[in-house]
Amino acid sequence: MTWDYQQAAQFLHDRDGFLLLTHRRPDGDTIGCAIALCLALRKLGKTAYVLPNPDATSLFAPYWGEVLAPADFQPDTVVSTDIASEGLFPVNAETYKGRVDLCLDHHPSNTGFARYNCVEADKAACGELIYRIVTVWFPVDAHIALPLYVAISTDTGCFVYSNTTPHTHRVAAALMETGIDYAAVNKRHFRTKSYIRLRLESRMIETMDLHDEGRTAIAAISLSDMAEFGAAEEDVEDIAAVVGQLAGVHTAVTIRELKPGECKLSVRTAADLDASRVCSLLGGGGHAAAAGCSVMGSVAEAKAAVLNAIRQVRDHG
Amino acid sequence: MTWDYQQAAQFLHDRDGFLLLTHRRPDGDTIGCAIALCLALRKLGKTAYVLPNPDATSLFAPYWGEVLAPADFQPDTVVSTDIASEGLFPVNAETYKGRVDLCLDHHPSNTGFARYNCVEADKAACGELIYRIVTVWFPVDAHIALPLYVAISTDTGCFVYSNTTPHTHRVAAALMETGIDYAAVNKRHFRTKSYIRLRLESRMIETMDLHDEGRTAIAAISLSDMAEFGAAEEDVEDIAAVVGQLAGVHTAVTIRELKPGECKLSVRTAADLDASRVCSLLGGGGHAAAAGCSVMGSVAEAKAAVLNAIRQVRDHG
Numbered sequence: 001m002t003w004d005y006q007q008a009a010q011f012l013h014d015r016d017g018f019l020l021l022t023h024r025r026p027d028g029d030t031i032g033c034a035i036a037l038c039l040a041l042r043k044l045g046k047t048a049y050v051l052p053n054p055d056a057t058s059l060f061a062p063y064w065g066e067v068l069a070p071a072d073f074q075p076d077t078v079v080s081t082d083i084a085s086e087g088l089f090p091v092n093a094e095t096y097k098g099r100v101d102l103c104l105d106h107h108p109s110n111t112g113f114a115r116y117n118c119v120e121a122d123k124a125a126c127g128e129l130i131y132r133i134v135t136v137w138f139p140v141d142a143h144i145a146l147p148l149y150v151a152i153s154t155d156t157g158c159f160v161y162s163n164t165t166p167h168t169h170r171v172a173a174a175l176m177e178t179g180i181d182y183a184a185v186n187k188r189h190f191r192t193k194s195y196i197r198l199r200l201e202s203r204m205i206e207t208m209d210l211h212d213e214g215r216t217a218i219a220a221i222s223l224s225d226m227a228e229f230g231a232a233e234e235d236v237e238d239i240a241a242v243v244g245q246l247a248g249v250h251t252a253v254t255i256r257e258l259k260p261g262e263c264k265l266s267v268r269t270a271a272d273l274d275a276s277r278v279c280s281l282l283g284g285g286g287h288a289a290a291a292g293c294s295v296m297g298s299v300a301e302a303k304a305a306v307l308n309a310i311r312q313v314r315d316h317g
Numbered sequence: 318m319t320w321d322y323q324q325a326a327q328f329l330h331d332r333d334g335f336l337l338l339t340h341r342r343p344d345g346d347t348i349g350c351a352i353a354l355c356l357a358l359r360k361l362g363k364t365a366y367v368l369p370n371p372d373a374t375s376l377f378a379p380y381w382g383e384v385l386a387p388a389d390f391q392p393d394t395v396v397s398t399d400i401a402s403e404g405l406f407p408v409n410a411e412t413y414k415g416r417v418d419l420c421l422d423h424h425p426s427n428t429g430f431a432r433y434n435c436v437e438a439d440k441a442a443c444g445e446l447i448y449r450i451v452t453v454w455f456p457v458d459a460h461i462a463l464p465l466y467v468a469i470s471t472d473t474g475c476f477v478y479s480n481t482t483p484h485t486h487r488v489a490a491a492l493m494e495t496g497i498d499y500a501a502v503n504k505r506h507f508r509t510k511s512y513i514r515l516r517l518e519s520r521m522i523e524t525m526d527l528h529d530e531g532r533t534a535i536a537a538i539s540l541s542d543m544a545e546f547g548a549a550e551e552d553v554e555d556i557a558a559v560v561g562q563l564a565g566v567h568t569a570v571t572i573r574e575l576k577p578g579e580c581k582l583s584v585r586t587a588a589d590l591d592a593s594r595v596c597s598l599l600g601g602g603g604h605a606a607a608a609g610c611s612v613m614g615s616v617a618e619a620k621a622a623v624l625n626a627i628r629q630v631r632d633h634g
Contacts, residue, residue, distance in 0.1 A: 159476040159489075160507050162500035166490035172476075173483035173490075183479035190477050194564045195531070202519035214512070247511045 001116050003102075005129060008118040009136035011102060012041065017076030018048035019069060021096060023088040026053045028154025028189065031060045032147040033081035033104070033130045038067045039144050040134045049073055053090050057234050059189070063147050077101050082126035082151075085111040104129055124163040127151030131171050145178040150185055158190045199229045201242050204254070208243065209303065212251075216310060219243045220255040220263075220299045240266040251275075251310055255295075255302050263295045263302035273314055281309040318433050320419075322446060325435040326453035328419060329358065334393030335365035336386055338413060340405040343370045345471025345506070348377045349464040350398035350421070350447045355384045356461050357451045366390055370407050374551050376506070380464050394418050399443035399468075402428040421446055441480040444468030448488050462495040467502055475507045516546045518559050521571075525560065526620065529568075533627060536560045537572040537580075537616045557583040568592075568627055572612075572619050580612045580619035590631055598626040 003011070012018075018041050022030040034050045041048035049069030069075075078100045083089065084107035086097045103114035106129055108121040120129045127148045134140055140148065152172055156164045159172070176182050193201075204219040211218070221236065229235075236256065243252040250270040255263050265282070268290050269275040275291035282305060284293020295302040320328070329335075335358050339347040351367045358365035366386030386392075395417045400406065401424035403414045420431035423446055425438040437446045444465045451457055457465065469489055473481045476489070493499050510518075521536040528535070538553060546552075553573065560569040567587040572580050582599070585607050586592040592608035599622060601610020612619040 159486075160503045162503070164499075164503075166493045169476075169486040169490035169493070173486035176483045176486070182481075186477045186479070186481075191562050192564050193562050195527070198522045198563065202522040205515045205519040206523070210512070245508050245510050246515065247509050 002112070003116045003118045005118055005120065005132045006136060008102060008104060008116070009133045011116060012037075012077075012079070012133065013044065013137065015077040015101075016046050017074075018046060019073065019075030019078050019096075020048065020050045021078065021080040021083060021089065021093050021100070022050065022053045022056075023080075023083040024090045025055050026060070026090075027082075028060060029125050029127055029151045030082035031056065032063065032149075032151030032154070033126045035063055035065070035067050035147040036127070036134065036144045036151070037079070037081060037104075037130050039065075039147075040130075040137065040140075043141075043144070044137060049075075051090075051093055051096075054092055055090055059234070060150070062188075063150055079104065080114065081130065082106070084109050086113045104133070122165070122167075124161070124165055124168045125152040125155035127155065128167060128171050131175070140175065140178060142178040142180050145175040146180045146185070149175045149180055149182055150189070153182075153185060154189055158186060194235060196229045196231050196235045200225065200231055200235060200239065203229075204239070204242055211307060214248050215250045216253075216307070217243050217246055217249045217251070218253040218255065218303050218307065220257070220303065222257045222299050223260065240268060244268045251278075253306050253310075255299055255306070257299050257302075258294075261296060261298065263297065263299060265293050265295060265302060265306055267291050267293075267306065267310075273310070277313045278306070278309045281312060282306065319429070320433045320435045322435055322437065322449045323453060325419060325421060325433070326450045328433060329354075329394075329396070329450065330361065330454065332394040332418075333363050334391075335363060336390065336392030336395050336413075337365065337367045338395065338397040338400060338406065338410050338417070339367065339370045339373075340397075340400045341407045342372050343377070343407075344399075345377060346442045346444055346468045347399035348373065349380065349466075349468030349471070350443045352380055352382070352384050352464040353444070353451065353457075353461045353468070354396070354398060354421075354447050356382075356464075357447075357454065357457075360458075360461075361454060366392075368407075368410055368413075371409055372407055376551070377467070379505075380467055396421065397431065398447065399423070401426050403430045421450070439482070439484075441478070441482055441485045442469040442472035444472065445484060445488050448492070457492065457495060459495040459497050462492040463497045463502070466492045466497055466499055467506070470499075470502060471506055475503060511552060513546045513548050513552045517542065517548055517552060517556065520546075521556070521559055528624060531565050532567040533570070533624070534560050534563055534566045534568070535570040535572065535620050535624065537574070537620065539574045539616050540577065557585060561585045568595075570620075570623050570627075572616055572623070574616050574619075575611075578613060578615065580614065580616060582610050582612060582619060582623055584608050584610075584623065584627075590627070594630045595623070595626045598629060599623065 020034040038048045050067045079102045100114040103117045105119045106123040106126045110119045208219040240254040252268045254266045267275040279291035279293040282293040337351040355365045367384045396419045417431040420434045422436045423440040423443045427436045525536040557571040569585045571583045584592040593603045596608035596610040599610040
């Protein structure tokens with residue numbers, strides 16, 4: 001059943017005993033939304049908790065506060081924030097499949113897996129929807145505004161991605177007016193990089209191959225690069241963006257050697273080449289502007305395979 | 318004489334024959350403000366031009382349109398946008414020193430050099446002030462909104478710097494609603510880097526020295542680095558930000574070898590060390606968080622000199 005944000009607000013207002021779910025490999029939007037909604041429900045006098053997420057990294061550690069559910073908590077009402085499908089539940093939320101009462105989301109691909117589904121697909125961040133729901137009850141205070149600002153800023157790359165809308169900016173303005181330290185959030189998430197991350201990026205740039213008069217760029221991170229810098233998974237988060245920012249490049253490929261003989265490829269393209277067609281030639285898929293695939297082989301073999309696929313799609317459509 | 322934005326709007330409404338001045342080494346704010354105000358004045362039926370700026374780079378080329386003044390233009394009214402003092406006039410504006418009728422600015426350090434000065438020092442960008450003035454006359458259209466969005470987004474690093482306020486976001490929302498292609502602006506200014514720039518950044522990271530258990534970082538760009546990559550001045554714009562983003566670093570130094578035996582240093586510090594004291598020991602100066610100086614010597618000598626100065630200030634205050 002599909003609901004608008006006012007129906008969702010009324011439902012939340014009428015129920016109690018809330019458990020809030022976040023998605024696998026959680027980002028600032030899912031975490032910020034769950035924390036903010038939890039604090040708002042408590043302000044309404046409700047019992048509310050967020051289910052701990054085993055994939056959560058230290059990046060969002062400052063925002064959790066006291067919202068995590070104790071192991072023996074038995075919810076009456078289960079709500080998901082920023083989760084497009086049950087396939088994205090973290091492992092410890094498997095038990096709630098088929099049992100979500102209300103799904104709050106902004107993904108166009110949302111499967112409508114809950115009893116009631118409130119999906120605003122025109123919003124850059126799910127945080128914009130949570131803001132609308134909370135302000136049905138009361139003006140947001142700084143405690144609720146901080147995680148919502150984290151949600152909205154991280155899902156838009158700090159208002160730089162093309163998903164950003166006037167509504168995004170207006171909600172940000174209202175959140176900032178509560179007196180939150182948004183400068184600290186911006187510094188932490190958008191103006192800070194680890195030495196390991198910078199070394200990895202430098203290595204990618206230094207060893208990048210340019211083809212087709214600079215229009216095709218292929219960068220790679222090998223297992224030995226990872227070992228040399230002592231890099232962990234969190235150090236390579238969204239690292240495909242490094243090649244994607246290169247001026248004049250129409251096709252940007254980032255190769256990660258996952259284990260000896262197996263590479264994961266990310267392909268980003270401008271309008272003149274379909275990334276999903278390139279990746280489908282290699283057994284993968286995705287969208288026209290961003291797709292992915294795996295190649296069994298070394299980094300050098302993966303480079304050769306993807307370059308061949310790019311030229312095949314370009315020359316033969 | 319000090320004026321508010323409504324007095325400035327009335328003055329502009331009453332006069333004609335406008336020449337608009339931008340500052341030396343022009344950025345998006347001064348250029349965007351001058352273009353937007355010129356277009357708005359023309360919409361009021363006025364004759365208005367922007368004085369060509371000899372320092373302008375190709376970065377802002379897409380926005381100029383048809384606003385540049387012909388060489389023989391004789392203005393009745395001279396207006397400056399985003400210029401804090403007459404010392405910041407480009408060389409071809411020297412003749413207008415002491416002849417500016419209206420100064421529109423947002424710098425707290427504005428010297429009040431014009432006959433009438435309208436300075437809103439609480440605004441992140443001068444573009445926010447121009448927006449207020451123009452909307453006294455009429456709602457902004459997309460032609461006026463585009464350069465104003467460039468002004469506001471570039472002066473805030475796309476809403477990430479700590480100067481960003483709720484007003485900044487609200488103006489951005491209004492500008493975006495006119496239908497401008499803000500995604501293209503964001504892509505051009507915040508999500509694109511040249512290959513030369515990326516190579517320079519990588520070289521800085523690769524050759525950076527870390528001291529004091531990683532709290533002090535000293536990076537350098539030598540003349541041979543510049544030559545190796547074929548880099549020009551525009552490729553090193555704001556390059557001190559590269560070291561400044563390094564996690565855990567309290568003191569970030571960027572050294573540029575300007576010519577053999579002469580280096581320019583930029584020092585950025587967190588709250589625990591005064592950058593201006595470090596630089597004053599080397600004959601320079603600036604602010605507590607960001608300062609600069611020159612050192613006569615090689616890159617290696619400059620590194621040793623600044624490290625010595627940092628330790629002297631840290632140990633002896």
